[in-house]
Amino acid sequence: MSTMVATEPEATPKAELTPEELLAMPDGGHYELIDGELRERKVSALSNLIAAEITGVLRNHCHEHNLGWLFAAEHGYQCFPWKPRRIRRADVSFIRRERYPWEQLSEDGFTTIPPDLAVEVVSPNDLVKELEEKVEEYLRAGVRLVWVVHPDIHTVQVYRADGTTGRFREHDELSGEDVIPGFRCKVDDLFPKPSQAEVRDLTKSDSASPSSPS
């Protein structure tokens, strides 16, 4: 199908990277590896804050109930057996304790088992196409729950392994379902609440001409 899409940025011919080479790069954590090609992860200050907030609330819950491991965005997943040179990094991910033994944790550079939960926080320059491919691959790999956080519309979209989806808005409650038992929070609580001035700084930091608030 990709042959038809003329606008897809085509790689200039260059040496393909292996997962091992990515692991050895000092700033490797900034990149995903898509079939041998580095793809920089797009981030914004706001998406980073939200990811940290989600990590925080999930970690508290999982720690308290001894449920499993939470990983930050630097952690790479090599769990796409149909694409051996593909390394994905979720902004936040969770693996149940019994699926990931301690010994293996300390040995792995990349994690080869799919996470139980993968969370992606949308950044302003994220392409729809790349996001939907990422979600599709996680589900195909066996991730049971994918949360895509849309900061612009204060919404979390949930994709489940059974193919169902749900869209949760500010006042809705987000639940860990059967993946993170007992976890629930209001969607709104995931979004940081800085002052109005700070909101403007975060969301318009790269805008040359801040428009006056309407």
Add this chain to the structure above:
Amino acid sequence: MSTMVATEPEATPKAEVTPEELLALPDGGHYELIDGELRQRNVSVLSNLIASEINRILGNHCRERNLGWILASELGHRCFPWKPGRIRRADLSFIRADRLSEERFSEGFCSVPPDLAVEVVSPNDLVEKLDEKVEDYLRAGVRLVWIVRASVRAVEVFRSDRSVSWLWAEDEISGEDVVPGFRCQVGSLFPRFSPAEAESPARPVTSSETPDS
């Protein structure tokens, strides 16, 4: 690798365009108007092919039953009263026969919110721009929004009751109560390039099947 997506033409500060000026532009149909600013619609050969296929099968269904009007992407929708300087163009839209009276046919923009709006994702579409578009349609009163996701051969359905469904190639999509009686397999909306590609799996494996290692 630049973190900025270079392909979206960023407007240099300039005078705001009015809906009337957009209408007078010879190539106006290529643009949406977002609060006075022209925004070029991203297209690709594939997104265009898919839109015309949906136009064909949905159009056939609606014509046979005299259900209403199928509108193509050149038509501008001006149905966002909270943003007077906003004109959207759906790749395809449908309005029930009884909601679009004949005296409106001569208007330059369609001021009646469509019953169904269909957007086919193009390779350069940004997530946040698409979010904004779907929000606008739902707020305007569009009852059903289909986002066609060609890269994964799926359609996402948004409804006015704020429920959402994600349908894969082998699922059936229906017109629900908006386009009564319409149903087809999602996969049939996408062109088939070759038998090999047509059979490539685009759906996540279910628990009963595991990817080959």
